[in-house]
Amino acid sequence: MGELMFQIVLLVCFWGSCYGTGLYEENITIYGMFPLHNVAATISTIPQLTDCNRGTENSHGYYLVQALRYAVEEINNDTQLLPGITLNYQTFDTCSLQASILGTVTLLAQQFNRVKVKSNAIALVGPDSSSYSFTPAAALGSFLMPQISYEASNELLSNKQLYPSFFRTIPSDKNQVKAMLEILVRYNWTWIALLGSDNSYGLQGMLSLSQHASDYNICIAYKAVIPILKADTQLRMQNIVKNIIKTKVNTIVVFSSKRIAKGFFPFVIEQNVTGKVWIGSEDWSVATLVSQIPGISSIGTVLGVSVKSTHFYGFQDFVKRNLPKSINSLSETSVACLQNSSLFGMATNPLSEYDKSSSFNAYRAVYAVAYALHKALGCDSEKCPNTEIQPWQLFHHLKQVRVSIRNTTLFFDQYGNPPTGYDIVTWLWINKIWSLGIVGSFISEPPSLVLNASEIQWHHTDCIIVYFSQMPESRCSPECPFGHRQLQIGQHKCCFKCIECPASTFLNKTGSTSCQSCNKNLWSPSGSEDCLQRTVLYLQWDDPLAIVLLVLLALTLLLTLSTALTFLLNMTTPVVKSAGGKTCLLMLLSLTIAACSSMFLFSKPTQASCIFRKSLFIFSFNICLTCMTVRAFQVVCIFKWSAKLPKFYDTWAKNRGPDIFILVTSLIEFFIAILCTSLKQPLPSADYDFYFDKTVLECNNTMVVVLPQILYVSILTVICFCLSYMGKDLPANYSEAKCITFSLMIYIISWISFFTTYSVNRGTLSMALEVVAVLSSVLGILGGYFMPKLYIIILQPKKNTTAHFQNCIQMYTMAKQ
Structure with missing residues (x-):
C-alpha cells in the first residue's frame, strides 16, 4: 500500500511538471481534476487505489486538460487581465472515485503545508462527475476554496449550506429534468420507463423526475436503478432489460453517468431491444464512451440533453499545434509529456463536438477564476498591486463575476449555477458512422423548448429510418377521440x-x-x-302552420260577427227571443274577444302577451258560459220546475236575476284574474329542460295564475252541463239545452286534447293545439248554440213565428199529460 501511495505522489508531481509552466516560480496556481483514464470500480474491505495507468484511456479527459492549458496560455499572454502575474496549473487524473478523493486530500494538504509544494493552489477546476465532486465540494467548502466543475450537474451540489464554495459552468440537473419532461410532453410520450445510475447523479435525477412527472401527466410504468457493472450485477442488468420489454413501453428515460451507462447498454443490445426511444441525460447522451459500444445503433432513437454548445474557435488549432507532424516522430512535439505513448494515443483521437462543448466549459471555468483574481488583486491595465491572495478572498469575488467569454455571458446565481441553457441532441447514423446532431434547445427561465422535428431520425425494428410522420408512440392507452x-x-x-x-x-x-x-x-x-x-320553439307569424291557424281565426271572427249582425237584425223574432235576446249579443261579443285572445299565442312571448294569452280567454269565455248557464236555468225552470216553484221564476225574472247573475259571476272571475296576476305575474321565459336540443319560449308562473280561474270556470261548466242535460227532452223549438250540451262537449274535448298533448309535447304542435282549442271552443258554441237558430232564421222563416212556438209547447204539454 505504501508503494502504491508513493507511485500516486510521483504521478501527481509528474503531471505538475508536465503541464505546469513555471510551476515553482512565485505565482498563482489553479488545481485541475480531469479523467484521463477510467478504472473499473472494485469492492474491498480496505481502502485501495488502482493505478490510473491500468485503466482505459479517455481522450475526452485529455482534451479537457488541453482546454485548461489553452485558457492559461491566453490569460498569461493577455497584458491587461493579470498584468505581472503568471497563472500556473496543477492537474490530477481522476480515473476513479478513490483517485478524486486522493486528489482532494493532496489539495487539502497544501493548505496545511504538509506536502512540500511551494506554490499552493487557490481554486479547483473540476472534476467531471457529480459523484466525484461531492468530496472536494464538502472538504474545500470548509476553507471557502472555490471549486468550479465543468460537468457535475447534480442538484444537491447547489446546497450552499453543505457546499458553500461550489460553482459550475453547466446547469444543474433541476433544469435538465425540466428539459427531459418537456421533450416527453412535446411528443406525448406519457408511458415511460425510468432508469437511473446507482450514484448520487442518477439517483437524484431519477428522484426529481419521478416527483415532477405527474405534473406533466406522465406515468412511470417501470423504474429501476442501474448498478455498476460487476460480476454479481449482471443478472440485475438482464432483469432490468427484461422488465422494460415486459412493460411494453417505447420510451425509456435514462438518467445515468456515462461510465454506468457504458456497462448497461451491452445488455440492451444482447437482448435485441430495438425500435425504442431513449431519452438521455447530458452525461452520457453526448459521450463517445457510450456511442462507441459495438451494435448500439440497433437500440433505436436516442434523444439527449446536452449543455449548450458554443463555437470554440482556435481550440482545435491549439490542440494540433502540440502534436508532431509525423506520428512516428514523437520527439518533434514541444510538450514532453506527449512522448508518453498513452497520452499520444489520446491526442490522436478525433476531437468530437462533445469534447469541444465540455472543453469550452472547462475553459470558461479558468477564465472565471482569472476575472475573480483581477478583482481580488486590485489589478488595473498595468499591474496587479497585490500578489498575495487567499482562497476565501477569491471566493467572495467569484460570486460577483459577470463576464463575456467568447460571446457568452458567464455569472453565477446564488446557488453557484450559470445562466446556461441546453441543446437537444440526437444520434445520427450515416453508413454506420455515429455523429451528433443538434435538433433543438431548451431555456429554463421561462421554460421554453424548441425542436426541429424534421431532423430527427426515428429508428424502428427493421432498422429503416422513418421520419416524423411515423414517430413511435409510448402510451398505456390510446388517446380518446373528441367527445x-x-x-x-x-x-x-x-x-x-x-x-x-x-x-x-x-x-x-x-x-x-x-x-x-x-x-x-x-x-x-x-x-x-x-x-x-338549440332550436327555439314558438309560433312564428310566417310559419305555414301559423298561417293556417290565422286563416281559421279569420273565418271564426267572420262567422261570429256575421251571426251577431244577423241576430241584431232579427232581434224581435221568436227564435232570437227564445235564444236569449240581447244576451245573445253579449255571448257573441265574448266569443269574439275569446277568439281574438288566440292572437297572443303567436310570436315570442312578451310581458303583455303573457298576461293576456290565457286570462283573457278564460274571462271572456266565462261570460259566454255564464250566459249559457242562465239560459239553461231559465229553460229548465220554465218546463221542469214551474209547477213545483211557481213564484220562483217570476221573482227571478222580475228582479233581473239573469243580469245580476251574469254580472256577479263575471266580476268574481275578473277579481280572481286580477288577484292572481298581481300576486304572481307571468313573465316571458325559456324552458331548457323539456327538450335537450330545443328551447321552448313560454310564460312562467302561468299555471299559478290561471289555475284558480280554471277551477272557477270548471265549476260553472259543470253546473251549466248539468242544467243543460236536464233539458234534453224539451220541445224542438226550445232545444237550447241540447245545443248547450253539445257545445260544452266540444269545449271540454278540445281542452282535454290540448292538455294531453301538452303533457308530452311542448313544441309548435302543442302551441298550435292551444290555438285550435280556443277556436274550437268558440266554434263549438257558434255551431252548437247559434247555428240552429241561424238555420231557422235564414232557411226556415216559417218556423220563426209565435204560432209555431205555441203549437210546439202545447204538443209538449199534451205529451207530458
Missing part, C-alpha cells in the same frame, strides 16, 4: 378506457376525465366534441 372522457383503470392515470360524453355535454380535447356541460342555449348529442345551437 369521449377518460375513465382511469388501475393505479396509473395514463391507463384508461374511453367513455362517451352524454347528451348536452361535449369535450373538444383529449386527456380530460370529465365532460363539459353545454351552455343552456346550446345542446349536443352524446359523444359530441362541440355544442350546437
Whole structure:
C-alpha cells in the first residue's frame, strides 16, 4: 500500500511538471481534476487505489486538460487581465472515485503545508462527475476554496449550506429534468420507463423526475436503478432489460453517468431491444464512451440533453499545434509529456463536438477564476498591486463575476449555477458512422423548448429510418377521440378506457376525465366534441302552420260577427227571443274577444302577451258560459220546475236575476284574474329542460295564475252541463239545452286534447293545439248554440213565428199529460 501511495505522489508531481509552466516560480496556481483514464470500480474491505495507468484511456479527459492549458496560455499572454502575474496549473487524473478523493486530500494538504509544494493552489477546476465532486465540494467548502466543475450537474451540489464554495459552468440537473419532461410532453410520450445510475447523479435525477412527472401527466410504468457493472450485477442488468420489454413501453428515460451507462447498454443490445426511444441525460447522451459500444445503433432513437454548445474557435488549432507532424516522430512535439505513448494515443483521437462543448466549459471555468483574481488583486491595465491572495478572498469575488467569454455571458446565481441553457441532441447514423446532431434547445427561465422535428431520425425494428410522420408512440392507452372522457383503470392515470360524453355535454380535447356541460342555449348529442345551437320553439307569424291557424281565426271572427249582425237584425223574432235576446249579443261579443285572445299565442312571448294569452280567454269565455248557464236555468225552470216553484221564476225574472247573475259571476272571475296576476305575474321565459336540443319560449308562473280561474270556470261548466242535460227532452223549438250540451262537449274535448298533448309535447304542435282549442271552443258554441237558430232564421222563416212556438209547447204539454 505504501508503494502504491508513493507511485500516486510521483504521478501527481509528474503531471505538475508536465503541464505546469513555471510551476515553482512565485505565482498563482489553479488545481485541475480531469479523467484521463477510467478504472473499473472494485469492492474491498480496505481502502485501495488502482493505478490510473491500468485503466482505459479517455481522450475526452485529455482534451479537457488541453482546454485548461489553452485558457492559461491566453490569460498569461493577455497584458491587461493579470498584468505581472503568471497563472500556473496543477492537474490530477481522476480515473476513479478513490483517485478524486486522493486528489482532494493532496489539495487539502497544501493548505496545511504538509506536502512540500511551494506554490499552493487557490481554486479547483473540476472534476467531471457529480459523484466525484461531492468530496472536494464538502472538504474545500470548509476553507471557502472555490471549486468550479465543468460537468457535475447534480442538484444537491447547489446546497450552499453543505457546499458553500461550489460553482459550475453547466446547469444543474433541476433544469435538465425540466428539459427531459418537456421533450416527453412535446411528443406525448406519457408511458415511460425510468432508469437511473446507482450514484448520487442518477439517483437524484431519477428522484426529481419521478416527483415532477405527474405534473406533466406522465406515468412511470417501470423504474429501476442501474448498478455498476460487476460480476454479481449482471443478472440485475438482464432483469432490468427484461422488465422494460415486459412493460411494453417505447420510451425509456435514462438518467445515468456515462461510465454506468457504458456497462448497461451491452445488455440492451444482447437482448435485441430495438425500435425504442431513449431519452438521455447530458452525461452520457453526448459521450463517445457510450456511442462507441459495438451494435448500439440497433437500440433505436436516442434523444439527449446536452449543455449548450458554443463555437470554440482556435481550440482545435491549439490542440494540433502540440502534436508532431509525423506520428512516428514523437520527439518533434514541444510538450514532453506527449512522448508518453498513452497520452499520444489520446491526442490522436478525433476531437468530437462533445469534447469541444465540455472543453469550452472547462475553459470558461479558468477564465472565471482569472476575472475573480483581477478583482481580488486590485489589478488595473498595468499591474496587479497585490500578489498575495487567499482562497476565501477569491471566493467572495467569484460570486460577483459577470463576464463575456467568447460571446457568452458567464455569472453565477446564488446557488453557484450559470445562466446556461441546453441543446437537444440526437444520434445520427450515416453508413454506420455515429455523429451528433443538434435538433433543438431548451431555456429554463421561462421554460421554453424548441425542436426541429424534421431532423430527427426515428429508428424502428427493421432498422429503416422513418421520419416524423411515423414517430413511435409510448402510451398505456390510446388517446380518446373528441367527445369521449377518460375513465382511469388501475393505479396509473395514463391507463384508461374511453367513455362517451352524454347528451348536452361535449369535450373538444383529449386527456380530460370529465365532460363539459353545454351552455343552456346550446345542446349536443352524446359523444359530441362541440355544442350546437338549440332550436327555439314558438309560433312564428310566417310559419305555414301559423298561417293556417290565422286563416281559421279569420273565418271564426267572420262567422261570429256575421251571426251577431244577423241576430241584431232579427232581434224581435221568436227564435232570437227564445235564444236569449240581447244576451245573445253579449255571448257573441265574448266569443269574439275569446277568439281574438288566440292572437297572443303567436310570436315570442312578451310581458303583455303573457298576461293576456290565457286570462283573457278564460274571462271572456266565462261570460259566454255564464250566459249559457242562465239560459239553461231559465229553460229548465220554465218546463221542469214551474209547477213545483211557481213564484220562483217570476221573482227571478222580475228582479233581473239573469243580469245580476251574469254580472256577479263575471266580476268574481275578473277579481280572481286580477288577484292572481298581481300576486304572481307571468313573465316571458325559456324552458331548457323539456327538450335537450330545443328551447321552448313560454310564460312562467302561468299555471299559478290561471289555475284558480280554471277551477272557477270548471265549476260553472259543470253546473251549466248539468242544467243543460236536464233539458234534453224539451220541445224542438226550445232545444237550447241540447245545443248547450253539445257545445260544452266540444269545449271540454278540445281542452282535454290540448292538455294531453301538452303533457308530452311542448313544441309548435302543442302551441298550435292551444290555438285550435280556443277556436274550437268558440266554434263549438257558434255551431252548437247559434247555428240552429241561424238555420231557422235564414232557411226556415216559417218556423220563426209565435204560432209555431205555441203549437210546439202545447204538443209538449199534451205529451207530458
